Amino acid sequence: MNKINFLKESIKSLKTSGTLFPSSRFLASKLLSAIDFENAKLIVEFGPGNGIITKQILQRLNPNAKLITFEINDKFYNALLKIDDPRLIVTNQSADQVMDVIKQYGFDNTDYIVSSLPLTNIPKPITNSILNSAYACLKPQGYFFQFQYSLTYYNTLKQIFNCKVHLGFEALNLPPAFVYTCQKD
Template sequence: MNKINFLKESLKNIRTSGTLFPSSRFLVSKLLKGVDFKTAKLIVEFGPGNGIITNNILNSLQPDAKLIIFEINDNFYNALLKIDDNRLVVVKQSADTVIEVIKAHNFENADYIISSLPLTNMPKTITTSILNNAYNCLKSKGCFFQYQYSLTYYSNLKETFKGKISLSFESLNIPPAFIYTCQKD
């Protein structure tokens, strides 16, 4: 999906897309730098949008690994279905179903979760469910990476991940973004 179509789709669905611009290569690079692609067997992505992060993950993912992505927007979902890669599973469900979905694909845990969800735009009950299920589906020492445009969700993530959280910032993105790195256990 090109930038013009991304902008049009984002304008129509700003509450679920959370932004008008796709992630910059700088943000994607910083977001994925903590992923050990050599050992990861399952990576999950929440809210892949136009697939910029998805494609970067696939470029580094081992041949025997899987990437399961959750996208609820019809147009983004249909565009993501066009990615031809047998390691990719595209799911049109809310991210709070992550445990059931990974089990349906014969996984007990995810190594990493990368999230672009606009947590501040979503009802608190849904974000709480998503974060709790993300925590519960991660393997021990697994990481959850989330970027946001504010620090609004810092305390929620800190509570969910028992304080094992670090924060970085990427100014070369529109808008600039905070990156939360949260580790289980």
């Protein structure tokens, strides 16, 4: 999906896409910088949109690992289905179903979750369900990476991840974004 189509779809579904612009390569790089791709067995991605971050994960992912994506927007979902990589599993389900989906594919937990979900646009009960499900399905010492355009969810993430949250910032993105790195204890 090109940038023009991304913009058109984002305008139609701003509530769920959360932005008018795709993530920059700088933001993707910052989000993925702490991932041990060589040893990861499963990475989960919430809200991959048009797949910019998805493709960067796949470029680095070890040949025996899997990437499971959760995308509820039908146009983005269909664009993701066109990525030809046997390590990629594309689902059209809400991220709060993460535990059921990973078990369906033979996993008990995940090493990493990379999230581009617009948490502030999602109703709070659903966001809480997503974040608690994410925490539950991470392996011990696993990581949850989230970017947002505000600090609205900083305290919530600190509560869920027992204060193990590092805050970063990426100015080379439109708009600039905060990057939360959360580790399960």
